[in-house]
Amino acid sequence: MTNTRRAVVTGASTGIGEATVRRLRAQGWDVVALARREERLVVLANETGCTYIAADLSDEAQVTRAAERILADGPVDALVNNAGGALGVDSVAEADPQRWRGMYERNVMTALLCSRAFLPGMRERGGDLVFLTSTAAHDTYPGGGGYVAAKHAERIIANTLRQELVGEPVRIIEIAPGMVKTPEFSLNRLGSQEAADKVYEGVAEPLVAEDIADAIVWTLTRPSHVNIDSMIMRPVAQATNTVVARRK
Template sequence: MSKRVLVTGASTGIGAATVRRARSAGWEVLATARREDRLKALAEETGCEWITADLTVDEDVAKLAERAREFGIDALVNNAGGARGVDKVEDGKIEDWQAMYDMNVLGTLRITQAILPIFRERGKGSFVFLTSTAAHDTYPGGGGYTAAKHAERMLPNTMRLELVGEPIRLIEIGPGMVKTEEFSLNRLGSEEKAEEVYEGVDEPLLGEDIAEAIMWTLELPDHVNIDSMLIRPVAQASNTVVARK
């Protein structure tokens, strides 16, 4: 029987790449995001199923969890999230910090809480949390994002202790510099500023690189848990050290 996975934030970037990679490996996929047009296009391309949902809205999460139960998922890829702004801590906008916490932490918490009972009913399951190298380090102008990602990372770290002995895997993957069509654009507000992020880096990571890692962790034997995996391009040594030409 084909395995089944729910992928959040599936309308673009790493999420969409994960849907494509999972489908190519024979998995059945339930894709979710806020934008219906993107999900429809992805479904036409890959044959995935889809449902719109905003993970910051309780009613949407309840609807999504019910669909996931009917779908019969074996894994949840917690990919939805995002960043806003690059202000110093002293200049940080409360609304930006709140939005990042809502997207990266509370949205992930909501869907994780909703899916855990389904995994218990099925007798096993795998959670994958897409955090960031920002969950392990920090950098100037990244206070709000790194704070949110550090908090998100504590979800799988704590759940491993709370669920030890249950057949439920808790996997964290922390990507470094990944060039996707919207992450830096949404964060910085213009295509010019978004492109500056990758100046001098010939080969940043792509969504497909992270999707490959996600699927590798999920296709390992059920007794194998990849606690934490950091992935950076060769041109990035840390969040603050990047090759420049």
Template sequence: MSTALSRPRRAVVTGASSGIGAATVRRLRTDGWDVLATARRADRLAELAAETGAEAFAADVTDADDVARLAAHVQATGGLDALVNNAGGAFGLDPVADADVEQWRAMYEINVLGTLRVTQALLPALRERGEADVVVVTSTAAHGAYEGGAGYTGAKHAERMLATTLRWELVGEPLRVIEIAPGAVETDFSLVRFDGDAERAAAVYAGYQPLVADDIADTISWALSRPPHVNVDLLVVRPRAQASNTKTARTGV
């Protein structure tokens, strides 16, 4: 965060193989950061590394051993100035009465416990650096409910509480905790949610202009670039057409 640093700042970005994560890697590299991009899909990470000059590190945030390897690598290769907890996802859109327990479990594992594992593991490196940042990419689902979304909104509410509580617990230390809560962003998010049903996924973004991954990467970059005494507690970023999780102005649909 300090302009007096002679070395580039270094960030870890989780969920970096696609969507918001990949866009954030590209943006931070453009801004002059050293970036360690991590995700499960090693092939996509390798392509991103070749494109951007980022370092690729294949790891699953739901696997404790993988996270331990990631933390050891960070400590051994230069420390850390920022962690961008971006890995996450939604599975299914079923009502509570018909919800798949395993889908709920998977959402809690990646969105909540994955963020917890990585943050716990990398917090020592951030503390050693002094001024450093933890970014948690939640969702507008962390701030409101919608029918069919209880599993995802519940997981994202929990992730939001993780970020908020961590901020309270770190107060007085030179560490910032920043929550970025995107609304509708056209990535492969809905394709994953609907198990590859392209038509159903496309319908989520029909009739209005959704955000794109670069919009959120730009927001993350801006928040990280604030002076060290400025903490951006929360940024909710929606398309102009989206007033809430359940109200979007659509045309021609």
């Protein structure tokens, strides 16, 4: 009988999700990578030995099918709810409802659907649910209303679950990163590489995906009686969502 632990990582085709798959595989975990872009998952699987399923995780039917396939091969010890993202920098007064709905689907519904799919087995035999929120889940900033609202909602899923499942063998973990320089987060949000580059301009050392992956794996490898309820991570150059030291 193997003692190898098994994890599912969502949003695994790039950024923090990809880095988490790589870190878990390096530590000997079996990992199933989930994301929409199959071509990226194929490369990741070839490089790390993970398995993968391509799916739109905001679609309930696709989540159900993916979970059935995964659980048919054995139980899952950890789910890393990393899929999400921001769209635009709309003010509340000029909000684009389509963007706000999109952020809610990507961040909140994806986390809800995936958590619900794997919770029954975890409640029976134990397991860990990790929610990748953001410092946006703990505060706000101008132009961030839609993303802030979605991340606050995702954080409340975790906080509520922790109370609803108290006494059961499931750990609920929140990781809330601040400024993380990844290839796609700001690009997807702002729509151009030039605009994305300005987000990190002059910042000495923003966090990178590997920093967050390291923290995720650390929380998952604590003794089973230890729960890391919430971890906020920022680069030293960032004090709040809007107070950032920049070199001139």
